Amino acid sequence: MSSVFDDLVGQEHIIDILKGAVAASRTGSDSQEMTHAWVFTGPPGSGRSSAAVAFAQALICPNQGCGACNECQSAATGGHPDVEVIRTEGLSIKVEEIRELLTRVAWAPSMGGWRVVVMEDADRLTESAANALLKAIEEPGTRTIWLLCAPTLHDVLPTIRSRCRHLQLRTPSIEAVTQVLIKRDNISPSMADFATRISQGHIGRAKYFATKESVRSNRKVIMQLPLQLGSLAAAFQAAQTLVDIAITEANTSTDERDEKEVEKLQEAYGKGATGRGMATGAAKAVKELEKEQKSRSTRVVRDSIDGALLDLATFYRDVMLVQSGITESVINPDMRPEIESYANNSPSRSTINKINAIMEARENLALNSAPLVTCEALMCKLAKP
Ligand SMILES: [Zn+2]
Helix, strand or coil: CCCCCCCCCCCHHHHHHHHHHHHHHHHCCCHHHCCCEEEEECCCCCCHHHHHHHHHHHHHCCCCCCCCCHHHHHHHCCCCCCEEEECCCCCCECHHHHHHHHHHCCCCCCCCCCEEEEECCHHHECHHHHHHHHHHHHCCCCCEEEEEEECCHHHCCHHHHCCCEEEECCCCCHHHHHHHHHHHHCCCHHHHHHHHHHCCCCHHHHHHHHHCHHHHHHHHHHHHHHHHCCCHHHHHHHHHHHHHHHHHHHHHHHHHHHHHHHHHHHHHCCCCCCCHHHHHHHHHHHHHHHHHHHHHHHHHHHHHHHHHHHHHHHHHHHHHHHHCCCCCCCCCHHHHHHHHHHHHCCCHHHHHHHHHHHHHHHHHHHCCCCHHHHHHHHHHHHHCC
């Protein structure tokens, strides 16, 4: 029988724990026995939020997570009254948002079982937001279960994480991800293998690469940049190219959504309404929405640049492998001649410095440094022999 846990690739060690918790939540009528707060951590692409959502489905499903019933399906698509999935669009989750959430989840679950809140980016909680949440988690005897997700336990405030049961996801193996792309998404074996390799086991990115031609050709341009850093002028040009590509990619994913949202909002206010109160109300709401969308687009652009930098790092990683005489686990087999020639013509100690420079640039971006300037500084470092 299929279950909501089938899609969690390479996470057998936690699936058993989750199934056990679901089974136990049925037998004990006493809600004290159930763990009310969980934190899911794991590297990007390990599927921490998918694991949390699967757990939420299983908790409210009459068949402990069949994946096929109404409960399971509505929970996954955000239509179930007792399951709330919080996805953050901005850079932080503010205390007002948590207070609003707490009033929404204050009442008893409509189906009599559990109310489940999945918070995808618990690492983005501000300190005051985390404190507001803490009170709710500590509330005894409630029917609400909190599933928090974060990259590492370190990203969750100590007061919160000390009250949660911790589950650590692993990066799934290349083979496991490749098999999922072939079987679940009907992707050809050679494309599945290529996409999984270049995304280093990140299942979401792998599917994105495998299904979008434009994303693959953009990556090709990024991967050529290390070969074009002959002068300082070329380094600045390379930085511009990287940022431009990242912005284009980010925009294609957000533009469509932004427009739809504004349209929906205007409809809600009655588009074309001439009444003065109506018009100013709508204008104000559209302005608020646009502000929100701008903050989201900033985040998407930053994520997109980060992705490009990770791609770039795979070039130098491959160079380092070749320089150490290891050739079988190269990430970019399609670039073998370029990688070998680069490896032969540059000292191996500079390769590690270049990888470090890329990781440093990623950290600076995460701390809100200006994207173009950060990439320019990086490219100048990469241009050195
Ligand atoms: Zn079900």
